[in-house]
Amino acid sequence: MRKRLFPILLVVAVAGSVHPGHASDGPAVSLTVAGDxxxxxEWNRQRCDDEQIPDSPARAFRRADGEIVLIATHRTNWALIGSDFASLRPSCETLLRGTDYPAGTGKLWIQATYTYDGKNVAALVSQDLAIESRQAGCDPAGRIGKCWLNKILAARSSDMGRSFDLFAPKDRVVVSLSDRYPEGADRRYGAFTTTNIVRKDDAFYTIVYMQGSDQAASGNCLFRTSDPMDAGGWRALSLTGFDVDVKSDEDARRCVKLPHLGFEARSLAYSAKHGVWIAVLAGRFQLAGDDRPVAGFYASTSPDLKAWSKVARIMRAPIKPREERPDQYWYYPSLIDPDSTSANFDTIDGDTAVLLFTVGHLRNGRGTMNRDLQYVPVRLEASVP
Structure with missing residues (x-):
């Protein structure tokens, strides 16, 4: 038996199955941090270059040679590699970058990975087309948020994740609301983030957060495929099943918006012991006993990835610069069991896990490239209804 790397504390309640998209009435999830x-x-000490920052939720998989690859990446797409979590160290190799492709490809962030064999790795990639939108004439004044167009693309690796390539242009788009930023829009638009890819029975799932033209087209949607290596196989859950190939704002309206996940779902993990899926997110929620919404990291549970419980707070966290703390802000939470027997770290096999997140350091109240990847240990316990 491998030695546990971290001590921990997290409370999970099991909820019953309900109709897709409806909220669970089961006990709330309570998460208590149990370690320092x-x-x-650490960016100041370990970076290979200034662009090597943790700017996306952490994802992990095991290579065929037994090494662990942990990706929490920026647009240059880099990784930490080690024989176990305690030995993870940054690699100076670039995995994927938009500048290696023709003009107009945009900036690329690897958001999810999945491997069957540790050699061939599928990836979902967030594509930022804000610069391209401005070059096409959108908002010359450059107001923040306006002109930001985003899609989810497919990529793959055949060398154990040392490098990734986008699929051919005709095959690479997985989720898109439009090829152009809408005229008259005043905020970001498109498909922005995904959770990691997880396996349930004989299918594979991820949650994609979309921001469309209105509330009906915005929110977290559950996607399924029979093979993550097939870029064209992903379909979103609607009221009639997994039958929506999201390539337009109207398609986004048809997908079921998952309940209680009011902000971007950042990661998924299955607790085998408790029989529930756990989603984590950063946001502000007002829970029982709060006199106002509290910024922090939160969790929700589901028996089937469709019905989600009300969130419970894992920990308070300064999630927006200059509002909760003058020197730091924390974001991109993800839940991973370092001792998971899954090659894709999508399971929590015992009572332990770690909550990883990015810590951004401010200087005189302004953002910097100084960002670290940190974690706290947590422990799983079933609450009593």
Whole structure:
């Protein structure tokens, strides 16, 4: 038996199955941190270059040679590699970058990975087309948020994740609301983030957050495929099943918006012991006993990835610069069991896990490239209804 790397505390309640998209009435999830905050990657000391920052939720998989690859990446797409979590160290190799493709490809962030064999790795990639939208004439004044167009693309690796390539242009788009930023829009628009890819029975799932033209087209939607290596196989859950190939704003309206996940769902993990899926997110929620919404990291559970419980707070966290703390802000939470027997770290096999997140350091109230990847240990316990 491998030695547990971290001590921990997290409380999970099991909810019954309900109609897709409806909220669970089961007990709320309570998460209590049981250890000190630790640094996994320190930008000031360990970076290969200034662009090597943790700017996306952490994802992990095991290579065919037994090494662990942990990706929490920026637009240059880099990774931490080690024989176990305790030995993870940054690699100076670039996995994927938009500048290696023709003009107009945009900036690329690897958001999810999945491998069957540790050699061939599928990836979902967030594509930022804000610069391209401005070059096409959108908002010359450059107001923040306006002109930001985003899609989810497919990529793959055949060398154990050392490098990734986008699929051919005709095959690479997985989720898109439009090829152009809408005229008259005043905020970001498109498909922005995905959770990691997880396996349930004989299918594979991810949650994609979309921001469309209105509330009906915006929110977290559950996607399924029979093979993550097939870029064209992903379909969103609607009221009639997994039958929506989201390529337009109207398609986005048809997908079921998952309940209680009011902000971007950042990661998924299955607790085998408790029989529930756990989603984590950053946001502000007003829970029982709060006199106002509280910024922090939160969790929700589901028996089937469709019906989600009300969130419970894992920990308070300064999630927006200059509002909760003058020197730091924390974001991109993800829940991973370092001792998971899954090659894709999508399961929590015992009572332990770690909550990883990015810590951004401010200087005189302004953002910097100084960002670290940190974690706190947590422990799973079933609450009593």
């Amino acid at each position: 905050q630790q640094v996994l990657y």
